[in-house]
Amino acid sequence: MPDTLLREASPARAGDLDAIVIGAGFAGMYQLHLLRDRLGLKVRVLEQGGGVGGTWYWNRYPGARCDSESHSYCYSFSEELYKEWEWTERYPEQPEILRYLNWVADRLDLKRDIRFDTRVTACTYDAAANLWRVTTEAGETLTATYLIAAVGCLSTANVPKIPGLEDFQGRWYHTGQWPHEGVDFSGSRVGQIGTGSTGIQAVPVIAEQAQHLTVFQRTANYSVPARNGPLSEEFKAWVRDNYADIRATMLETPNGHPFRILERSCWDVTDEERKRIYEAAWEKGGLQFRANFRDLLMDKAANDTAADFLKAKIREIVKDPETAAKLADIDHPYAAKRPPIDTNYFETYNRPNVSLVDVRSNPIERITPTGLRLRDGTEHPLDIIVFATGFDAMTGPLLRLNVTGRDGLALGDAWAEGPRTYLGLQVVGFPNFFTITGPGSPSVLCNMPICIEQHADWIADCIAHLRAKGIARMEPDPAAVERWVTHVNEAANATLLPQAGHSWYLGANVPGKPRVFMPYAGGMGRYRRLCAEVAEKGYEGFRLEAREAATA
Numbered sequence: 001m002p003d004t005l006l007r008e009a010s011p012a013r014a015g016d017l018d019a020i021v022i023g024a025g026f027a028g029m030y031q032l033h034l035l036r037d038r039l040g041l042k043v044r045v046l047e048q049g050g051g052v053g054g055t056w057y058w059n060r061y062p063g064a065r066c067d068s069e070s071h072s073y074c075y076s077f078s079e080e081l082y083k084e085w086e087w088t089e090r091y092p093e094q095p096e097i098l099r100y101l102n103w104v105a106d107r108l109d110l111k112r113d114i115r116f117d118t119r120v121t122a123c124t125y126d127a128a129a130n131l132w133r134v135t136t137e138a139g140e141t142l143t144a145t146y147l148i149a150a151v152g153c154l155s156t157a158n159v160p161k162i163p164g165l166e167d168f169q170g171r172w173y174h175t176g177q178w179p180h181e182g183v184d185f186s187g188s189r190v191g192q193i194g195t196g197s198t199g200i201q202a203v204p205v206i207a208e209q210a211q212h213l214t215v216f217q218r219t220a221n222y223s224v225p226a227r228n229g230p231l232s233e234e235f236k237a238w239v240r241d242n243y244a245d246i247r248a249t250m251l252e253t254p255n256g257h258p259f260r261i262l263e264r265s266c267w268d269v270t271d272e273e274r275k276r277i278y279e280a281a282w283e284k285g286g287l288q289f290r291a292n293f294r295d296l297l298m299d300k301a302a303n304d305t306a307a308d309f310l311k312a313k314i315r316e317i318v319k320d321p322e323t324a325a326k327l328a329d330i331d332h333p334y335a336a337k338r339p340p341i342d343t344n345y346f347e348t349y350n351r352p353n354v355s356l357v358d359v360r361s362n363p364i365e366r367i368t369p370t371g372l373r374l375r376d377g378t379e380h381p382l383d384i385i386v387f388a389t390g391f392d393a394m395t396g397p398l399l400r401l402n403v404t405g406r407d408g409l410a411l412g413d414a415w416a417e418g419p420r421t422y423l424g425l426q427v428v429g430f431p432n433f434f435t436i437t438g439p440g441s442p443s444v445l446c447n448m449p450i451c452i453e454q455h456a457d458w459i460a461d462c463i464a465h466l467r468a469k470g471i472a473r474m475e476p477d478p479a480a481v482e483r484w485v486t487h488v489n490e491a492a493n494a495t496l497l498p499q500a501g502h503s504w505y506l507g508a509n510v511p512g513k514p515r516v517f518m519p520y521a522g523g524m525g526r527y528r529r530l531c532a533e534v535a536e537k538g539y540e541g542f543r544l545e546a547r548e549a550a551t552a
């Protein structure tokens with residue numbers, strides 16, 4: 001049946017829809033549920049993929065698994081939904097998360113309002129009609145009063161422009177665009193570029209199948225064992241019985257995880273005691289390692305104690321001293337880049353079919369038809385290249401929507417020197433356009449479902465307010481944006497995070513991208529309170545324009 005809400009581009013007229021949401025991952029699905037089922041709005045979600053899931057639809061690389069624990073990496077807005085789903089492992093694997101998201105979509109009957117295989121190519125604000133025109137790759141245009149980008153922070157693959165890729169005669173893949181049918185590595189010489197969270201998950205799994213795996217490392221990385229495993233019936237029952245407490249903890253903690261950062265300083269304990277604490281945390285595994293002391297991300301000397309412990313672990317695990325030295329030669333504070341967790345990552349370098357190549361001192365010069373050549377002329381023959389090279393994070397997914405606001409202002413021009421938002425939610429010059437987990441919000445520094453729910457709730461409450469008060473147009477006040485950008489910078493500079501100069505938090509992984517620390521490092525609990533205060537004060541810092549003025 002043809003979609004009656006899709007039309008050819010037409011002159012200004014009342015919007016077909018109340019809201020268009022772009023993206024059907026965790027964010028878009030929940031936003032649809034709120035706007036449609038709570039507010040009763042006419043909503044359509046446009047999704048590039050062939051199904052729900054967002055990042056979990058695309059990231060099907062070997063070993064893909066979430067680093068947040070399963071009982072926290074899910075929706076928690078509904079106690080019923082939370083208790084109905086049962087996770088099988090401490091960290092959910094990609095297929096299980098995708099099954100979960102499909103289950104939620106069916107349970108909430110979301111799919112009927114999601115248009116799949118629909119890539120948005122442009123979003124243009126029509127000031128005269130006060131609505132957004134959203135164009136798809138198929139050339140169709142939809143219109144709506146509110147436009148909500150739920151495109152995720154890590155959804156634009158970064159394939160580095162290494163000369164010669166087009167001539168490579170083998171196969172190559174980016175982890176974020178993995179073939180649905182999987183990749184058979186057996187009997188192949190595989191080269192993997194990148195040792196971030198993704199690369200560290202993929203290495204042990206690829207190594208099990210490949211004839212030989214060569215890992216090309218530019219920046220050595222810390223990693224703590226995940227200690228994954230099946231969940232016991234006892235733990236599952238504990239999760240069901242403690243829903244309210246788990247949720248309350250996630251809402252209050254700086255990173256939205258179900259554990260608290262301990263109040264003690266690194267210097268409150270003796271060296272021996274600290275060593276015992278780190279050993280216990282290493283045995284327990286997971287992201288919680290960084291929660292042992294309150295000052296690990298504030299005080300470089302405190303951080304060094306954790307960094308030294310983790311580097312010693314690498315040297316202990318990896319048998320070849322030269323490989324161990326390269327892996328432990330880490331140039332940034334622990335957790336200043338997103339800290340990976342792993343299953344047998346360092347152990348994998350003890351396998352005879354795995355080797356490590358340092359491409360910091362001897363960079364990749366070009367891709368040849370048969371492999372990689374380094375600057376010193378060394379050739380690495382390869383059948384398959386895996387790019388675990390990350391994403392054009394946070395701004396990339398928004399900029400590729402080609403959003404044009406008031407007075408023909410393109411988002412790319414508004415952000416030429418880096419993203420500027422108010423609360424990571426709105427941009428000056430783009431009325432009624434909202435970004436879920438946009439730059440300037442805790443987003444990637446937080447357990448994603450927690451910050452997604454907070455943003456989607458705030459946006460739904462805000463839209464309800466606009467409609468109730470007859471407000472047609474909302475956008476931030478430039479002065480409020482200036483204050484917020486300053487605050488975001490101060491919050492980052494109060495931590496060690498900006499000291500990892502090559503981090504994607506700063507946009508440093510994409511050549512030519514402005515170096516701006518993008519996420520809000522002030523903590524999710526604090527951010528939540530600030531957003532609530534803004535709403536309570538009648539959306540302080542936003543310009544609200546009444547209906548008559550807006551359409552005059």
Ligand code: N01
Binds near residue numbers: 161193195217390
């Ligand atoms: O990407 P990354 P990722 N030549 O940017 C290297 C989330 N995530 O996909 O550090 C050589 O971190 C680059 O080197 P360098 C998580 O938030 C979540 O691993 O720039 N190397 C680096 O080693 C994570 O942080 C889960 O010097 C090049 C690597 O590629 C985010 O996704 C699981 C290169 C890229 O690391 C991104 O992680 C996995 C070049 N030209 C990921 N270009 C969950 O648990 C890049 N590199 C939910």
